[in-house]
Amino acid sequence: MAPARAPAREVAVTHPERVVYAASGLTKADVADYYRAVSRWLLPEVSRRPLSLLRCPDGAGAECFFQKHLGRGLGPHVHEVPLKQKSGVEDYLYIEDLAGLLELVQMNTLELHPWGATVDDPEHPDQLVFDLDPGEGVGWRDVKLGARQIRAELRHFGLESFVRLSGGKGLHVVAPLRPRAGWDAAREFADQLAHRLAERHPDRYVATMSKDKRDGVIFIDWLRNARGATSVCSWSLRAREHAAVAMPLRWEELSRITTPQAFPLPRALQRAARLKVHPWGDWHTLKQVLPER
Numbered sequence: 001m002a003p004a005r006a007p008a009r010e011v012a013v014t015h016p017e018r019v020v021y022a023a024s025g026l027t028k029a030d031v032a033d034y035y036r037a038v039s040r041w042l043l044p045e046v047s048r049r050p051l052s053l054l055r056c057p058d059g060a061g062a063e064c065f066f067q068k069h070l071g072r073g074l075g076p077h078v079h080e081v082p083l084k085q086k087s088g089v090e091d092y093l094y095i096e097d098l099a100g101l102l103e104l105v106q107m108n109t110l111e112l113h114p115w116g117a118t119v120d121d122p123e124h125p126d127q128l129v130f131d132l133d134p135g136e137g138v139g140w141r142d143v144k145l146g147a148r149q150i151r152a153e154l155r156h157f158g159l160e161s162f163v164r165l166s167g168g169k170g171l172h173v174v175a176p177l178r179p180r181a182g183w184d185a186a187r188e189f190a191d192q193l194a195h196r197l198a199e200r201h202p203d204r205y206v207a208t209m210s211k212d213k214r215d216g217v218i219f220i221d222w223l224r225n226a227r228g229a230t231s232v233c234s235w236s237l238r239a240r241e242h243a244a245v246a247m248p249l250r251w252e253e254l255s256r257i258t259t260p261q262a263f264p265l266p267r268a269l270q271r272a273a274r275l276k277v278h279p280w281g282d283w284h285t286l287k288q289v290l291p292e293r
Contacts (some may be wrong), residue, residue: 011102027162042235050092064192075103113230124179131221135214167238167246181290190222
């Protein structure tokens with residue numbers, strides 16, 4: 001989806017001089033310029049999806065908060081979609097274009113966490129996400145091995161997948177889907193795959209959130225595949241000291257990456273400027289579905 005250029009020019013970013021990342025001196029203007037520059041790659045992952053935002057009014061090193069409902073002051077290009085929840089119908093927010101993205105930046109948004117489904121079909125996920133979260137003492141090489149093992153497991157079920165640096169400690173493995181199966185089926189499939197790997201390699205993985213079981217092993221977070229759960233999108237900044245970016249990679253690049261925070265904002269900008277095609281190729285056109293159980 002192409003960004004809407006004319007409205008985007010009208011979005012004013014106030015207090016552009018405000019320092020957002022103290023360690024690197026990056027300002028609110030730098031954040032806005034970054035999101036403008038990568039919008040070609042980022043917008044297809046967030047456009048017309050319910051979003052959770054991480055907003056940091058006083059910068060990345062201060063208190064931040066998540067927001068998923070439309071609130072006052074977000075701007076005319078930030079929209080609402082009513083979605084049924086256990087508590088009733090709630091108005092979630094979404095954007096469609098660059099103007100909406102910049103309005104979120106104006107309101108001090110740093111991180112973008114979309115649903116795995118669109119506002120047009122919120123009951124049928126179009127991707128699976130497995131988040132590899134290493135515990136204390138786990139080396140980066142082991143995290144990369146874990147991503148490759150999840151890829152192999154997904155291939156066993158006929159599903160191709162792609163890898164992303166989380167910008168935090170770990171990696172995401174993402175498998176696009178045609179939106180046919182419901183959330184319960186996606187969650188069950190992800191649950192079983194994660195637990196199967198954990199049972200096969202108990203010295204490497206766990207598939208439960210319990211903190212007391214995660215030292216020295218990798219938590220395969222399959223819970224990202226529940227209705228209403230979100231994952232940080234590719235090209236999103238992270239609200240961490242050095243402005244790391246959640247970066248999509250080609251599988252063959254992974255062996256050369258020495259840290260999960262390999263792409264701070266300046267290096268991410270350089271990569272975006274060099275790219276001719278998305279690192280995941282035509283990932284969004286894959287016609288793959290969840291296997292029948």
